[in-house]
Amino acid sequence: MGILRKTKSVKILLDEFEEQSTAISAITLIERLHLKMNKTTIYRILDKLEDDGFLHSFLGKNGHKWYAKCSGCSSEEHHDIHPHFQCLDCGKVDCLPTDILIPDIPNRKVHVSQILLQGTCEACFN
Amino acid sequence: MGILRKTKSVKILLDEFEEQSTAISAITLIERLHLKMNKTTIYRILDKLEDDGFLHSFLGKNGHKWYAKCSGCSSEEHHDIHPHFQCLDCGKVDCLPTDILIPDIPNRKVHVSQILLQGTCEACFN
DNA sequence: ATATTTACTGCAACTAAGTTGCGTTAAACG
DNA sequence: CGTTTAACGCAACTTAGTTGCAGTAAATAT
Ligand SMILES: [Mn+2]
Ligand SMILES: [Mn+2]
Ligand SMILES: [Zn+2]
Ligand SMILES: [Zn+2]
Numbered sequence: 001m002g003i004l005r006k007t008k009s010v011k012i013l014l015d016e017f018e019e020q021s022t023a024i025s026a027i028t029l030i031e032r033l034h035l036k037m038n039k040t041t042i043y044r045i046l047d048k049l050e051d052d053g054f055l056h057s058f059l060g061k062n063g064h065k066w067y068a069k070c071s072g073c074s075s076e077e078h079h080d081i082h083p084h085f086q087c088l089d090c091g092k093v094d095c096l097p098t099d100i101l102i103p104d105i106p107n108r109k110v111h112v113s114q115i116l117l118q119g120t121c122e123a124c125f126n
Numbered sequence: 127m128g129i130l131r132k133t134k135s136v137k138i139l140l141d142e143f144e145e146q147s148t149a150i151s152a153i154t155l156i157e158r159l160h161l162k163m164n165k166t167t168i169y170r171i172l173d174k175l176e177d178d179g180f181l182h183s184f185l186g187k188n189g190h191k192w193y194a195k196c197s198g199c200s201s202e203e204h205h206d207i208h209p210h211f212q213c214l215d216c217g218k219v220d221c222l223p224t225d226i227l228i229p230d231i232p233n234r235k236v237h238v239s240q241i242l243l244q245g246t247c248e249a250c251f252n
Numbered sequence: 253a254t255a256t257t258t259a260c261t262g263c264a265a266c267t268a269a270g271t272t273g274c275g276t277t278a279a280a281c282g
Numbered sequence: 283c284g285t286t287t288a289a290c291g292c293a294a295c296t297t298a299g300t301t302g303c304a305g306t307a308a309a310t311a312t
Contacts (some may be wrong), residue, residue, distance in 0.1 A: 004258095010260095027297095037261080040300080043298095063189020065299085085234055085236075088237065100227075100228065102226065105243070108247055108248060111246070113244070115241050116240040116241075117228065118240070119234055120234065121234055130287095131287095132279080152269080153269075156269095165270085166272090167291075171289090189269095189298095191269085
């Protein structure tokens, strides 16, 4: 089930995602907000915001959880599937609008594709 | 550094990968071999076999580590990059020979691509 | 404005994958 | 067989994420 009460903690977390468009890891949020709320609360709210279709989650290069804003999803439908890019220098992660074509795999039916590209971002290029 | 001594434990682990062509998770190996060797030993040997270019590793859907045989890699060069497929019914994971084209991403340089497809495998199809 | 209801929160304890340090064992080799 | 040291087992640790429960504060009713 999603968010039912707009508590202080929910507002603080929503603000974090409003302020920047890149993805944020759960670990970063815990570190950044540890004076304002408990890590349990953070995990629980992120989970609910995902149910609501406001955030989507994915795993970064170490298998740790990252969250980013959805665009046009709802609690009924998460159609927001796309590749992600993690910079190996600064660690920043972004959603990519790029569409990557998955060819048909013989004898298998693909339902989900999880694509994480790693390399160098624009800011770290120079 | 890779394997220097062909110990009993190393032989047992090599056998596991000789017997089947699908990928095996570290967790599965620990469970399967816990009477024969310690989990620390398993992690250390897998790590060395990867250094040697005999195995390659990747993360499955929960961010847990999986290993599979390489074909034609060496300790100098791991050129064995390809997508993986995890069956959502039986959990089995395979290496895919399929090549997936990663388009150029504006303002970013892609070094590595990590692709995990999820769906239904042949055996679970019926 | 106050009372009631219950979703949400904080805390402490837990789970589980993977790592580290160290004393002991057993490959490799002369 | 004896020596060397890579590799092993064990216990303790690290860390991301989860769970149970008692207390708190939103939302709603009175
Ligand atoms: Mn995204
Ligand atoms: Mn593979
Ligand atoms: Zn960067
Ligand atoms: Zn299957």
